[in-house]
Amino acid sequence: MTDEDRSPEDDFQDLLRQLFGAGGQIDPEQIQKLTGMNIDPTMLAGLMQQMQGAFAGADGGIPWDSARTAALHIANQDGLSVTSGQRADLDQAFALADLWLSGVTSISALAQPARSLTRGDWVEQTMPVWQEAAEPVATSITDALLDALGQQAPEEMRGVVEGAGRIMRSVGGSLFAAQLGQVIGRLSKEVVSGGDVGIPLLPVGEAAILPQNFADFGQGLEVPEDQLALYLATRELAHARLFRHAKWLHLHVLSQLTDYARGLEVDTSALESMADRFDPENPEELRAALESGALMPPRSEAQQAALTRLENVLAVIEGWVEVVTEEATQRLPDAGRIAEAVRRRRAVGGPAERALGALVGLELRPRRLREAGAMWRAITAAVGAEARDGLWDYPDLLPTPEDIDDPTAIIGRLQAAARGEAAPRDEMDDALERLLSGEDFTDTDDPADGSAGDAEGPEGPRPV
Template identity: 25%
Template sequence: MSVQTPTTRYVDWEFAKATGRRLVAAGPRVTPGEAADVVASVRASAARAQGPVAETARLHAPGDAPAPVVVDRATWISLNADSMAALMDPVMTKLAASQRRTPGEAARAITGKVSGGEAGALLAFMAGKVLGQYDLAPDGTPALMLVAPNIVQVERELGLDPHDFRLWVCMHEETHRVQFTAVPWLRDHMVERVRSLAVDLVPDPESLQETLSRLATSLPDAVRAGGTGLVDLVATPEQRRALAEVTAVMSLLEGHADVVMDEVGPQVIPSVAHIRSRFDTRRKGAGALDRLLRRLLGLEAKMRQYRDGATFVRGVVDTVGVEGFNRIWDSPETLPRPEEIDEPAAWVARVHA
């Protein structure tokens, strides 16, 4: 029997998992033997990535850091549903407190199924896109996940050398594992900031109508212009500032991982330049529907995080070297501010003054 939490009162997460597993697209066709070989290959690539990443980033994961795990799409959905549930508990607590009347059991069940179905559909869409992820697991054990079917699908679509591409992906994801394990305070800091922002974004009953009106007015222009997620459309100026601060850190993390994976260089990954060229083209998205979903879900902004973050990291390293850049991990106060992502010299001046 599942434990009742504030989140499960509003979202049926088991139904979300079932919905996600039912809706997720089938992965590339492989025989059982090929699947076993892919899992073994990705696992070996993850282990091989640890040395070059530590040497390049000059950060070392502690010995007790959880090892990377290789998963399929269904497992990715289940683990992310658990993390989403834990992350959203404070949000649901606020929603419950703001209700003037407690809904009955039947109404809660219907609401939970509807919300669970929506969450499951979102997870199904994302499960076919993600190559790897460091799961912060707010109330559980964090772990690096590598999604084997997606890695195989992309290497086939782009005509890449499987050995090189799998190692390249693992370089990026291993960098995330190092970031969150070598920097002890970073995981709790990010979980707290994201939870705080999510709670703040929940409208009070008095302001709900104003929020919906703002969304209805802004959505058509946002869809046409692109690059704006739904959160941006309903946030106040203060909330946008808080969102920009979280986005700046995400840009740092993604950009740093991109720089490390490329800096490892052809001596470890012979086709690294070719992989980067082909992969950057893929990141732009495929058809019109895919681009629309990326805009509404904020994934266009996610793509900019890789580019802007990498530019910031390279700008800082060019000025003060890797050791000087690693001052960024000293404390939350040394993380880049939103305006510094586009002006790495401003971060250098503030931190190294």
Template identity: 35%
Template sequence: MPEDQPEPREPNPMEEFLRQFGITPGADGTFDMNQLLGPLQQAMAQFSRQMAAAGAGGDGLNWTFIKDIARKAVAAAGPDPSPAASETVAIRDIVGLADLWLDQQMAFGRTTAPAATWSRAEWVEHTMGTWEQLAGSVSSSLAAAIGALMHRGAEQAPEAAGMTAMFEPMMRMAATGMLSAQVGQGIAQLATDVLSGSDLGFPLTDKPVTALLPTNIARFADGLDVPMADVRLYLALREAARQRLFAHVPWLGPQMLALIEHYARDLTIDGDAFEDAMEAQLSGGLTPERLEEFGQQMAGRLFRPALTAEQQEVLGRLETLVAIVEGWVDDVVAQTTANLLPSADALLETVRRRRASAGPSEVALKTLLNLELRPRRVRDAANLWAAVRSAKGIEERDAVWAHPDLVPTGADLDDPLGFAEHGHVAHTEIDDLDAQLAQLIAEERGREEGQPGTDG
């Protein structure tokens, strides 16, 4: 190469991004800001129109875009027919029978809402508000990651620092769109796996409703040597019991959601994975379709895997609470079906195996919130509730739910007979985390004031 010719430069991601809009640097790699003002404004307007048409934009997660992604992903996962009228009637009859049986085995009365039969898409619609509450706080972590990326970009390419600042709103919109797509796909993955409205062990609807998903139940039952009617009835018993509990224990649902929200608030974005994703987007063209594609590719990789000590504590509390809820459901349904449903024991073991495996729901929760929810001690919790019931009866067993200080802790699960005899000794001191959770619950109840209440 002749000495008077400069060494060829490697184009940086910002240059590649600008080339999409016909903006190229001079021979020395610099940009004339005065000449580029018009093209820059046109480029930003073009991308903003694309994202607005897709329903995405702003610094926070865009839930119109998320729901659209979730609905498309659900449709792509296979047939999802709306339940026929005859099927809806059949499910209501099954839930009615389940309620009749449960009346004899628990202290909590029936919920007021009629039983529901949902397609996967309808599950997405009915639970979207709760996911917005739980995942909305992730946007603060996203904003911090975007700021760090922009700062690094300005340091690495100082000649383009002015344009980097001008394009920051577009970058924020692109990053938000990518994470929104990831969240939408996580919700869709849950929709293809859950069997009922509260199958995950915590409430996802504003008001208690016993809802079953026939399409997913049919897949669950495939290969089981159990009549479909028995499978539906058993799952209806579990869901109806859970919904009665949430309806009649007003602190329980809000506390579970407050724990998840507290956990999600401290999520951090993996800066390296995030930067790799953004560079790939910049060099390949920004469109809503590519944001969706990158959201799928980056699922499970954007959140920093390490958790803080406080997140570990919150996760431990949440896992224990879910285990206590599911263990109570196990005991209630086992007693309910003891002389009425011969296949109940086999179905309980199937539910336990499903719960213990790292299935689609666990993967989806990790995609959504980096949440690995593994309530390992459900069997211990079921034994504890059985011990309380045997020692004191159904009314006393269910009276334990009257206040959060009365419910068993992880330590109580190690001594079910001791808990059955003495109960849980509540701590008199409240720590900072408890105070924050109490505030979240109070705020949640405040938002519900003026709205029709639930039964109980």
């Protein structure tokens, strides 16, 4: 490409790569030439150094490897590992918990033994799910950042900024990835088990406990450590068994999670205000805004509806796990105290979990856990464990919010099925049967007035 063929966008992108690429040097004269502003290179030095990685081969995407690296750095700071004694104690707890669970649920045991994970192991295992859940939010933030920077740029530079959109998005993506990595790293110091956060973070069919965090959870409970290990092992196995049995459930939860996240928007007015007063020597304001949720505007009605659906699914899952764990650990004298501590912990969440909720605009704490637990207890008392667990066989059997409010209807359906009675038909059943039989809807229903068509046409009976 000759100099005559180059556009201002090409020059600007080359400048950004020079500034932010590995070993790049700041050329104040080049900046002044492009912007017409008096910019102090020393003032920019700190920001440039932090962005080195963002522009080394920037492709406009989110650098998830950077998030993983940041999370692992925090997770491994203490340098703790799992001792052979800890592994042995937890292996014994998992073995006994497996026996107890098999006596209270028809959902089969896992195909592989549960594990003891370090904090770093937990980060490695769960990062793919965090990426899937956070990517829609990260994309929204980076797009909004590009828009805000374009509006704040001088009029003569806006076209150039827009032309360098792919590289500019890397700035927002790098900031978001760095924040996400820090939050996940801190979260690795709080979680006790694979199912602790509520969503399926580990691969399907896997269960694990983090011994490094186990002792912190038991502080102040005054509960023997062996009882605490048995209860948490039972709860973790119940969670993992459920997702292994209901093979559709993992995708169902993650689909609802990403559908909610894709609808998130960024408060562009807050971002523009921040861009207007942004101090390159103090980028902490943008980081703090990302982590505090200040860039997330109030939820729309559609977003609130999506969140309600997600919370219902999480409540139904955790309610079942709680009830099954309660039945399996009846032999533990302090099971009730431990269960209440788990409920309080899930209701409040730790600092890192709250930061994660602000960063991705989502709280992963089911608000109707007690009501869902009461529903599952009523179902168990009425129809038994096998019929109760059969509700996880297909997605359309999953209890609805109305069932959580009043389980009478779902109990009635289960009792009718146990007696061999057909469930009441509705309009959807009739329409589906007609569709599968190949019947032409236009021959029987007039979409203009909704009335049934005549059996005979103007020239006699219609052929069947």
